[in-house]
Amino acid sequence: MSAGDKTGQAGPGQAGPGQAGPGQAGPGQAGPGPAVIVMARAPRPGQVRRALEPLLGPDGCAALQSELITVAVKWAHAIAPHAVYVAYDPPDAAPEIRALAPGAAALFPQNGDGIGRRLADATARVFAHHTGPLIVVWPDLPRLRPAHAAAALGDLRAGCQVSLGPVIDGGYYMIAVDRPRPALFTLPEQTWRAPDVMTMALPAACEAGLEVGVLRTERGLHRPTDLRAARADPTLSPELARILGARAG
Numbered sequence: 001m002s003a004g005d006k007t008g009q010a011g012p013g014q015a016g017p018g019q020a021g022p023g024q025a026g027p028g029q030a031g032p033g034p035a036v037i038v039m040a041r042a043p044r045p046g047q048v049r050r051a052l053e054p055l056l057g058p059d060g061c062a063a064l065q066s067e068l069i070t071v072a073v074k075w076a077h078a079i080a081p082h083a084v085y086v087a088y089d090p091p092d093a094a095p096e097i098r099a100l101a102p103g104a105a106a107l108f109p110q111n112g113d114g115i116g117r118r119l120a121d122a123t124a125r126v127f128a129h130h131t132g133p134l135i136v137v138w139p140d141l142p143r144l145r146p147a148h149a150a151a152a153l154g155d156l157r158a159g160c161q162v163s164l165g166p167v168i169d170g171g172y173y174m175i176a177v178d179r180p181r182p183a184l185f186t187l188p189e190q191t192w193r194a195p196d197v198m199t200m201a202l203p204a205a206c207e208a209g210l211e212v213g214v215l216r217t218e219r220g221l222h223r224p225t226d227l228r229a230a231r232a233d234p235t236l237s238p239e240l241a242r243i244l245g246a247r248a249g
Contacts, residue, residue, distance in 0.1 A: 032132030034153060034176075035083035036076035037122050038101070039110065039138050040069045042093035051223050056244070063243050064221065065139075066100055071237070072139035073101045079149045083130055087122040115192035119175070120185035127180045136175045140167060140220035142230045142240055148215070152176035155213025164201060165215035169226075173218055183208040 041048055043065035045058035052061050069086075076084040084105040088097040091109045098107060111121040119136065126134055133156050135149060148165065155163035156178045165174030170193065177184065187204045205212045219226050230236060231244050 032130065033083070034080045034133045034135055034149070035085065035126050035130040036080045036149075037085045037087055037126055037134065037136045038069065038072045038076055038105075039087050039089075039118075039122070039136060040072070040097055040100075041065065041089050042096045043069065043100075044096075049221070052221070052227055055224055055227055060243060064240075067239055067243055068139035068141075068221070069097070069100045071240075072137055072144060073105060075144040075149075076137065077103070077105070078146065079135065083126075083132075085122075085126055087118070087125075089118075114189045116185045116187060116189060120182065123177065123180065123185070131179075133176060133178050136177075138171075138173050138220075140171075140173050140222070141218055142221060142233065142236060148174060151215050152213070155215075158213070159211060160213035161210045162205060163213040163215060166217050167220040167222070168217055169220070169222055171220070173220060174215060181210065184210060 043062040045062040046053075048065040049056070049061035052064070056064060073084065073086065082104075084101075086097055086101045086105050086107050087110045088094060088107060089110040094107055094109070101107065108122075108125060110118045112118045123134060123136065133153060135152055137144070152163040152165065152174060153176065156176060161178050161181060162184055163174075163176040165172055167173050172192070184205065187201070187208070191200045191204050202212060202214075219229055221227060221230060227244060230240070236244070
């Protein structure tokens, strides 16, 4: 399904240093611009990207996680210069994440059991300061492009309440909401983790009365096959190519 396809009726705590203020409208936009939350797990060897350890080793997986967070935060600053937030895990990871998210990004820990509750807490924190649309992104893709944000925000402008960006092997790389949508985050935990998340998410969102847009499915960096595909991508950044051991040229 192409980016931004619309499915129809498919349907607090305190932020840390660098608290961003309300988003501001960009050129050609009416009202507040978007905010972005990056959901970041600390890049600790042996605790991230473990399925890739046979190819990269624990230190290589940690280096990959660091670079993906850095890329996601830079992307977020380009999309929402005045409203970038990073929700980190585990709770003691603030110094590690701050090193990867310098500047005005606001940091706070992820709170709650399960993906839905963590998303509910993170989005509530941001909507306490921000009145525009909100994009949640996981640092999983080898490349995040402006088109990803444009498609998600286009869905919201077209009347969707939610826009979902699925990953090939399950889960999401991006979720966008137009305003607080508590019903979305009360969906069953398996809705967020199932291999075929869209099969479960769309009927559940429909039951919650949400109109959903679906972004293009992307390949995250979760499994050895994902890593091999990324190595073959000629547009891979030099730093990611180095970490993944891709051949130059």
